[in-house]
Every structure is written in structure tokens, then in C-alpha cells.
Amino acid sequence: MPKLDESLLTGLPPFSLLSRVQIREILDQALPKRYDEGSEIFREGHDADRFHLLLDGHIRVVKTTLEGEQIIALHISPGQLFGIAPALNRDTYPATAVAASEVLALSWPVRLWAEFTAKYQGFATESYKTLGARLGEMQTRIAELATQAVEQRVAAALLRMTQQSGRPVAEGIEIAFPVTRRNISEMTGTTLHTVSRLLSAWEKDGIVHSTRKHIVVTDVQRLEALTGAQA
Amino acid sequence: MPKLDESLLTGLPPFSLLSRVQIREILDQALPKRYDEGSEIFREGHDADRFHLLLDGHIRVVKTTLEGEQIIALHISPGQLFGIAPALNRDTYPATAVAASEVLALSWPVRLWAEFTAKYQGFATESYKTLGARLGEMQTRIAELATQAVEQRVAAALLRMTQQSGRPVAEGIEIAFPVTRRNISEMTGTTLHTVSRLLSAWEKDGIVHSTRKHIVVTDVQRLEALTGAQA
DNA sequence: CCGCAAGTTTGAGGAAGGACAAAGTCCGGT
């Protein structure tokens, strides 16, 4: 197995304060792994024996209800830690992580979490900052689900995806991983039918352009307008 | 000002591993304060300059949307830390804390957070455990809001309150702090009218008994049934 | 290159629950 290149971590917040030597140490303990689109990195309820860092691709964090319905709790973008149950002192993963596109990730055994936070300057702080951001996002989503109409929620979900992992293209901003109507319905608590209708309408209005599993937002302004106090 | 008694903290998880001397140190730095029902302990968006511990009473953690609607994100029971923005490296509170009943709380300046976590065995671990539990609860609520019908959500909210702060009485289990129909609607993303109708119906069925701002669950079993796969 | 599964679109009908309205009841404060 070839050694991992140190440049993989240098720029990332949790590691940015560390020396070459420290990064080398960390990388030498990491297990790199590739996952196909649709495959599971870890599963809700299973032993949280490792924590992970996403290097490339995108991940959907999914929760399954008792009735078997799935809802998407969160998306993870490259450079972010995920599956950090140990940070919260959980011994089991609270949700399932699924590769939304082909994924490359590193992972470490949980026992190293305590070591990393103690030994590496800034690692704990940055990790908890990430957690704080996610908690904030979840609170926002609860508020959205509780108060907003479906159209506004779908607009907000789309917007969030462009912000978190948008890629500028000629037409506008493209969501950088495959998304189906069903996926969007699982983010917003609606049906794929309703999402399809909304996207069709928006396409007609020139706000988005979508093909199979692929969405480009062509008019961010108007999508933002749909999000809020829409008369 | 009389010295605070050490027994206040002895039994509580974040402090249970500490010695008398350590608890004395912690208490001597704490600012105790009483709040009237309905008053704010801190407000969303303000500088997170202190973190808090609830000694007595109950707290509602509330988020206000742009349109001015309130939603209740969380309830805090006695013995729990709250407003722990510093743990997540936030410099501003993500939500508003309102006293649901008369409240007694301690608080410390944020600069002590780093000191507490570094110095006191088990403090960090327990705090993050609390955070993990809240994160889990929020995920569950997102799933609920996204997939369940109003009746099931209201049943679940009621059940959660009895579990987190229920007090056994002759008739069943009583929610230990004042709750209005409007409060419940703010927890479940519905209207106070719908909540009122549901409670009336359940009262008729002998599942709950409610008076003004006061709810007793008289048949936990059947309420649980309403929560889930109800035909 | 064909078949099939996965994804998407569109239509029609109906039910859940929100909006609006009005009146009743309880409690704290002057």
C-alpha cells in the first residue's frame, strides 16, 4: 500500500495547525477506503468503532423510521469529519452513512479520538465547531419542517445543497452529486411526486434546469425568494 | 450572599467524580439566579458569555423564525447543563432559553469552560454525552416531523415530556411544568386548535386528563399506541 | 442492441389539518 500524501490533510481545518510530522503520524494510522455510489460506510445502531474523514465524494446521513421510511438528516462534503460518535461519547452510530457518489474516505479507530483531541492542537476545537454547525443546521431544519410549506422547504433544501456543495457551471450552480426527486422528498418530508411537480414548474420559470439525477440552479435569487415570505 | 451548598452538585453527572474541594471551587465561581416563569435566561443571537446549569424548574429552548413564529427545540430538566455554546465553539447562543416555570440556575463565564473541561475529571465527557443525547433527540424529531401525522407527533411530544419530566400522581403521570396548547403546537408544528381538539378527544377516551396549563397522562400504553403504527 | 430497472412526469380525487370565527372559562391584579 502506498503511503498517503501529507497534502491530503494539510489544508483541512482540523489539521491546519499541525506540523508535517504530526500529519504523518496521523496518516500512518489512517485506513483509506473507497466506496461505490449507494454503498454504506456505516449503519445506524452498529458499534461506533471508527471515526471518518471524507476526502472525496459526498455522503448522505440517513435515518430510517420504524415504518421503514428514510429521511436524510445531513449531507457531508469533502474535508469534513463524519461518524464522530466518539466525540459525543456514543458507542453506537446514530444514523447510517451512504455514499451519494463514489467516495474516498479515511478512518481511524475510536480509541485514537481521545489521543487526537489531547495531543493535536486545534483538533478538538475544530471538531466541535463542526458539530456546532451541524446542530445549528438541524435546529433550522426542525423550524423549517414545523413552520414552512412544502414549496419553501424544497426551495430551501435545494439552496442548501448548492451552498454546501455547489459547483459553478455555465448555466448557474450545479449540485455536485447525484440527487433524485426521491432524495429531495426524503430531505423535506414530502413525496417524490410533489417534488417532481415543483421542479417542473421551476424549470418552466427558468429557475432550475434538471436532468436525471442532476440539478442546476439557474436563478439563485428567485429560488431564495421562494424560500421566504412568499406571497 | 450565603455560600451555596455543596450537595447541590454532588449527585449530578458532570460533577459526580469530583472531590468536595473541587466542587467548592466550582460553586464559589458560580452565579446563582432565580427567574420568573416566562422570563428569558438568554436570547438567540446574543453573545454567549456564560454557560448554565439548571437546578430547579424547567426551561424551554425556543427558536424564532423569520416570520416570527416560535418553535420549541428542546426542554431542559433540573440537573442539566444548558446554553453550552462554548462547548461547540460558538460565540453566540443558537436559541433562546425561557423559564417554563419558576427557575433556579447557576452560571459561569465561558472562559471557565476550557478550565473545567481540562481540570475536572469527567466533566467534558459528561457534557458531550448530554450534547450527544440532544443531537439524537433532534434527529428523532426531524424524522417525526418529516414522516408522522399530526396526531402521532402530538402523542410523541406528550410522551416525551412525561418521560423527561413526568411526576407520578394518583391518576397517572403529570407533566411537571405548565404547558399550554400553544406550547404543544410549537413543539409539533401544528396549531393550538388542532392540539385542543386532539386533547379533547383523548380526554373523552380517558387517555389524558388536562386542566388549564396542566396535563396528566392517565393511560401511557394507549398514548404510546397512538404514537406508532396506528391503523 | 435489447430489456428492464430506476427515475420521472402528469392527472384526478380525496383527506388531513390549517385558517377563520366566535364564544366560553379561568386566574391574577387592582
Add this chain to the structure above:
DNA sequence: ACCGGACTTTGTCCTTCCTCAAACTTGCGG
């Protein structure tokens, strides 16, 4: 003791969006 505000109940209407249904499209695997 009474007034007024906060809380609750109940009724009717109407919109939103889910359900059910069916056809169409795309792209991958054999």
C-alpha cells in the same frame, strides 16, 4: 369583587398536498 387578558373549546370552510394510477424516459447490464 370585578375586570381584562390569557387560555381553551368548538364549529365551518377551504387549501394544500398526499394517494393512487398510469405512462414515459433514460441508461446500464447482459
